[in-house]
Amino acid sequence: MSAARTGQRDASPASPEVAPGAGWSARAVRFLPVAFVAVVMFVLGLWGLSRRDAMGNDEIVTRYASRLSLGQLAHLLEHTDIYHGFYYVVMHPWVAVFGNTPSAIRVPSVIAMTCATGLMVHIARRLSGSTWTGLFAGLIMALTPEISFYAQTAREYATIVAVVLCATLALVRALEAEAAGQGDRRRWILYGALITLSGYLNELTLMVLAAHMATVLLARPGKRAFWHWFTAGAVGAFLVLPVVAGSIHQDSAASWITRPHLHDIEILFHDYFGSVTWVAVCLFICAVAAVLPDGAPPWWRRAEISLPSVGAPLLVLPAGLLILESLVGHPLYVDRYVLYGETGAAILAGAGLYRIGSWLADRAGGRADRRAVIAVTGVIACLAVLIFQLTPQHRARTPLTRQFDYGDPAFYIGAHARPGDGVLFFNSFFRKAELGYPHQFRDTTDFAMAVTPQKSGTLNGFDKRASVVESLMLGYQRIWVVGRAPSAKVSNPAVRAEGELLMTRFTEIAHKKFRGLVVTLWQRR
Secondary structure: OHHHOOOOOOOOOOOOOOOOOOOHHHHHHHHHHHHHHHHHHHHHHHOOOOHHHOOOHHHHHHHHHHHOOHHHHHHHHHHOOHHHHHHHHHHHHHHHHHOOOHHHHHHHHHHHHHHHHHHHHHHHHHHHOOHHHHHHHHHHHHOOHHHHHHHOOOOOHHHHHHHHHHHHHHHHHHHHHHHOOOOOHHHHHHHHHHHHHHHHHOHHHHHHHHHHHHHHHHHOOOHHHHHHHHHHHHHHHHOOHHHHHHHHHOHHHHOOOOOOOHHHHHHHHHHHHOOOHHHHHHHHHHHHHHHOOOOOOOHHHOOOOOHHHHHHHHHHHHHHHHHHHHHHOOOOOOHHHHHHHHHHHHHHHHHHHHHHHHHHHHHHHHHOOHHHHHHHHHHHHHHHHHHOOHHHHHHOOOHHHOOOOOHHHHHHHHHHOOOOEEEEEEOHHHHHHHHHOHHHHOOEEOOOEEEOHHHHOOOOOEEOOHHHHHHHHOOOOEEEEEEOOOOOOOOOHHHHHHHHHHHHHEEEEEEEEEOOEEEEEEEEO
16 A cells, blocks of 8 residues: 555655656656645735734734844843744844835745745655655645634744754654665754754744654664764754743743643644634544554554654644643643644645545555545545635634734724824733834824833833823823723723723713724813
8 A cells, every 4th residue: 555554655656756867747746746835825825915904912013023123122132022032133134125014024924834835745745755645735734724824924933834844854854864874964963953943933842852852762763863863952952042041031921821721722723633623623534544553563663764753743742742831830832832733733634635545546446546546535635625714714814813903993093093182002011003003193192101112122111100191191182092991990000090080081982892902082071
């Protein structure tokens, strides 16, 4: 059954190996699947990229930080967001050249995810020997709504997926070279450099080392190769220590993270396998099919690198370890921090889909062409993944999928504000609306702000004392309130006092709800 045996190479004409001097058709077999999947991902990435210029919390910060001078950015990172500092540095020249519109700052993520899906095809094909397996794995990854979501998010997570796949490919090539007696120090140096890069993008990405260790142990390449991997990984992780040290100093920045619950596991399952439950279950079944024993001995006892020995650890270990750590220690688990685990789901689902197609072809016997049965099985499955997830794909391109929509409220205020209007943010967290869309607040005065975000090295700035703010409020005829509607039940004493003053001395003349926040307008009585 060749490629149906997921740990072995396929000797079929669909094999990716192309001999020197091979004709154009053989080369097309090698390169077209990668290009096709990359084009699919690129098109999906560009579809609805602007999202009506609406940005969520993280994208607001990316846009703001990437516009700062390097000195101002260093000042910001001294106080907060060191976790994302390297990404902001990378985005700095991009914004200088291509601008800082919401669409422009999302393009690097589109490019990164496009490269990642192409890499998925190449890695899956290399490990299985089957072009169909690579094609199925790449398409499953590209058609997963969560992948589109982060391909259109101006944050580092798409880049992390691409870098993790690069590191995984570097590991596979290094282990293959060691097994062939052609170990090369440069391969391990490249691997270590990629581990360092992934850690600077997000230190929690170093969890991928656990998955790679499992792959190395399953391959059993010998002590020499193991110590080469251990040294490269350890040095790569060691070089990330400056970021780790800064993160410990800024541990309060992660105080919003709560301990994971069963609901978080359900969300992660859908992140990895699909937004629609039955689609996710079917792809999970395909992934299970890929890790079933396929002969004697089973793949985990063959002492060789295989597709399951690469895919299963990527799927299970980074997320599993981070969840476990968050249950017993300081909570750090957030699903997007282990988004790259989806690559394990995709590579296993692609291999399982090929294996199911092979089983169907075997049952058909000589009545049908084997390659045709496999192709039809995969095409039907991939079309189903696309068609039945069009609704979540469309939803991923709307502001409703972000926890906060700052764009629409900012544009609403920009269209209706009058010169001389005041603006209050209940609380200062919602000042990100002004941070991301300063032009829309050109006719308003943020009279409660004592120190700007830029001067304070923070994202929200610092407010004046409540007594000072209350006296200033009476000098405005109209005041916009962004965030929460004024209420006597608010827990924050300053916000509660300011809200009570609005309700007693002003009249609400506009009230509009947006995703995650409310905008109200108050007229002086």
